[in-house]
Amino acid sequence: MFMLERNHEALAYFKLAEAVFEAELGPFHNRTATAARNMKKCEKAHFMNEMQYRTLWETYENDPFPKKGKKKKGKKKK
Numbered sequence: 001m002f003m004l005e006r007n008h009e010a011l012a013y014f015k016l017a018e019a020v021f022e023a024e025l026g027p028f029h030n031r032t033a034t035a036a037r038n039m040k041k042c043e044k045a046h047f048m049n050e051m052q053y054r055t056l057w058e059t060y061e062n063d064p065f066p067k068k069g070k071k072k073k074g075k076k077k078k
Contacts, residue, residue: 007042014039 018035025032 007045011039011042014042 014035018032018039021029021032021035
């Protein structure tokens with residue numbers, strides 16, 4: 001999740017993992033420390049995201065190869 005830039009989901013999973021590891025393995029175990037480190041990385045990356053702004057206007061280009069209209073079948077009117 002963290003590598004996919006889904007920081008909010010990853011942060012929730014890291015908090016859960018840290019709580020479980022701390023309860024089961026203790027606060028000084030390697031896996032507990034890794035979960036805490038990953039959680040801090042995720043929190044830090046959350047603030048490093050660039051702001052996304054709405055575009056003020058959009059520009060459109062004409063199609064260089066326009067499609068030709070369908071030919072009508074039948075008799076022509078005079």
